[in-house]
Amino acid sequence: VALAMACEVAKGLTIDEIKNLTTEDLEKNFEFPERRKNYPQSAIEALHKAIKDHETGQGVPPEKRITKAFALATLAERGDLAGVNLSSVMLEKEDLSSVDFSGANLHNAFLQTSNFSSANFSGANLRGAFLNGSNLENANFRGADLRWAKLTGAKIDGADFTDAIYDIGTRVDPKNIAIFDVMKKEGKDVYLQKEESAI
Structure with missing residues (x-):
């Protein structure tokens, strides 16, 4: 779920722009209940990992x-x-x-x-x-x-x-x-x- 949410925000951005996305960028687009306040950080981490996997050839083939x-x-x-x-x-x-x-x-x-x-x-x-x-x-x-x-x-x-x-x-x-x-x-x-x- 976290990665899917981050991907939605990243649409249309360059790789460099995606690398610079922050938790604040996600919070502007999604409502997070109090007990889910860690989701933006998890989403950003998942997105950055996906970019790294893409650049290094890892991840889903x-x-x-x-x-x-x-x-x-x-x-x-x-x-x-x-x-x-x-x-x-x-x-x-x-x-x-x-x-x-x-x-x-x-x-x-x-x-x-x-x-x-x-x-x-x-x-x-x-x-x-x-x-x-x-x-x-x-x-x-x-x-x-x-x-x-x-x-x-x-x-x-x-x-x-x-x-x-x-x-x-x-x-x-x-x-x-x-x-x-x-x-x-x-x-x-x-x-x-x-x-x-x-x-």
Whole structure:
């Protein structure tokens, strides 16, 4: 999650500019609850490590990176992306309406400003995913993991969030907070309550 957040801030910057990013730069772009105040530092450290890995040839080898080209080729071949590992993929400004992503791994994926109307994300892992500004109208998110996912600016009319998981890091526009009524909250407070009820 930390690296995904830092990457969002780093978009459009040169390598040298990225190297000079500070925790203050991240705090301007994201809200951090008191108990998550270490996240900006972790994000900057993760980003700097990624730059170092890139410059030294370490990190995830190119053949193991999940690319937009891989995702679109898989979709063309299979007709769906159900159960596919698309972790950290960048699928921005794409028309993926009515595509089946059920059970897919979209952890830390960048999915901003895309058309996902009537798409099926049921049971998908969208933890830490960026869906800002996307069209999610009539999409199915039943049972999806939306912890730390960002849905601000997204169109969600008619979308089904029943039993989807959220936490303190899940972000939606104030006008859309009613979706939390049908979702399941996970997090430290919930775990504490579970432990207490078991005593």
